[in-house]
Amino acid sequence: MLTHFEFEPDSLTLAWNDGRVTRLDVLWLQDHDPAGRHGNGQRLISVLDLDWQAGIRAVERQGDGLMIHLNTGRQLNYPLATLARDCQMTPEDDRCQSGKTLWCGNDFQLPVVGWQDYLSKDDSRRQALAAVADNGLVLLRGVPCKPGQVLEVIETFGFVRETNYGRLFDVQTVVSPSNLAFSNLGLGPHTDNPYRDPVPGVQLLHCLVNEVEGGENLLVDGFQAAARLQTEHPDAFELLTRVRLPYRFSDEQADLRSRVPFIETDDGGWVIKVRYNNRSIAPFMLPFEEQRAFYRAYRLWAEMLSAPELAITVRLEAGDCLVFDNTRVMHARTAFTDGGRRHLQGAYSDLDGLYSTLYLSGVKPC
């Protein structure tokens, strides 16, 4: 609630009953004029329409609104609710670390939602999508073991990101794999496809068969790892937000290249995206003086991601479908025996679609 206001020609100062005081430039007031938006919420004016000579001549309280008179004759009519909403300092940004619940292996319970509940109950679906937003992942259980089903899971919240691997890809042992994921080797903690720009934001792994020994999945909260690195080795953290490494994947069908940092931060210094994938880092070169410091930071990042206390272990059983934020959660797998069958189907999607579905379901992630 607005308790007090005062103005000068160049600005309006508002005091709210929660103690907040907001000062708004007359340019901001022109730019945010509710009359400058179409009914669909889109802005009809551009920054070029602002009058840089305009000043505030008078401000009147009118019921639930403020009428601002400019010295150019123009009036801006602001409902107080609009003003209160629009002048919040922190715009929504549900991608960034600050809005997430970070976790460690030893005190984290993997969020699990049954597929039938997910399909039939709004609350269950919301809970599952909110878990991806907040914790970075959810395990859907009892998903039919039908090839292609993983695409139907995506269609419940977003769109399939088709790639050179297809709309979906099979993770099973093949001879002479173009990608080591399709062998029975263990894989260290990694995010998928750092060589792809834009990187897919959501990954799904749907288990159709798992009869092997080994082949467990380890999952690590990369935002937690980044937060710890920042606390324990701020200089290494800073270096990894700055230096971009080249990544590459190349076979007969595709030649994908990117150049991106391990850790991306926003203008508030919050982590918004992390990456790690030792397999696909292309040869890179730095000035000699920077090489050792960079390798130190790189090693500290890899060590943090491999810290046993950060990981949870999940053995995917037939019918399990893991949905996770590929810009945050690292996955790894242990090696497995060559004998039995293990067949996962994976697919990619994007976070914006998942968040959109979550927002429309009326619940903000915590």
Add this chain to the structure above:
Amino acid sequence: MLTHFEFEPDSLTLAWNDGRVTRLDVLWLQDHDPAGRHGNGQRLISVLDLDWQAGIRAVERQGDGLMIHLNTGRQLNYPLATLARDCQMTPEDDRCQSGKTLWCGNDFQLPVVGWQDYLSKDDSRRQALAAVADNGLVLLRGVPCKPGQVLEVIETFGFVRETNYGRLFDVQTVVSPSNLAFSNLGLGPHTDNPYRDPVPGVQLLHCLVNEVEGGENLLVDGFQAAARLQTEHPDAFELLTRVRLPYRFSDEQADLRSRVPFIETDDGGWVIKVRYNNRSIAPFMLPFEEQRAFYRAYRLWAEMLSAPELAITVRLEAGDCLVFDNTRVMHARTAFTDGGRRHLQGAYSDLDGLYSTLYLSGVKPC
């Protein structure tokens, strides 16, 4: 060609016949060991496998290679060609400004490729894709005026990015449009979908019918505009690379939100992505002291993008399909009469797929 080398325990220094001198930390040498890569090019070792105690004991030239003996007993066997390639200072990055030919309206000829040539001649297809990489756009002419054809164009170089607008969207006048693009209003220079994260890197506009007066497209090289802004107003440029604005698109089917800067730069300070779309910037707030400086920079950016000398004008005729880099090229359109028919179909794809097709066709963009 290697002309000279010398080493110390912690590093190897190489002198090449082009005058280049490269110094490599023993950690770099271990990390780039050719024996540490699988036949498919993927790295088998991780940074955790490097030996921080290892030093160089001896280096021998052996034919076309160098054999590096570490004091741990390990040997690294480098073909000289591999060394020469891997220790280049600048890794490939075809997204960034430095590799592009920037253009202005008055001295730029829109690259045009005929659809039949594109389909039947490797050179024509390469030329078209290289134009998108280098200039940010190409006009394909004579593309069949068949609804859905735009998706077939995408399938020649990449994958369709499906969104809430569908696999493709129709740009024609509708009553009560959820997006002003679907009205007959003029639209200022903009990139599409800044509220989507990741933003689609490639946009296509395929003209099926154009019988209206007006409705011309203006195209602007956003990398050129950013370069000029950097030269003329370096402080404004810097501010726009740093401050992130919230964007939002919301209707009954979707609620999409992002928080991104107008201009993104890489670790070398080169522009890699630009954005502008006055319609979808959500309400935003900055500390009062920063508001005026930000509005000034924002206005300068909008003015630069609207500078008539930067734009080229294209009237899309039936059968024309414009393919452009939506992280670089701004498009605008003039208003058009309500009477005649104008029907475009648009669709999105991603740059990595387009670049991959270009690389595989054996030609690097200039």
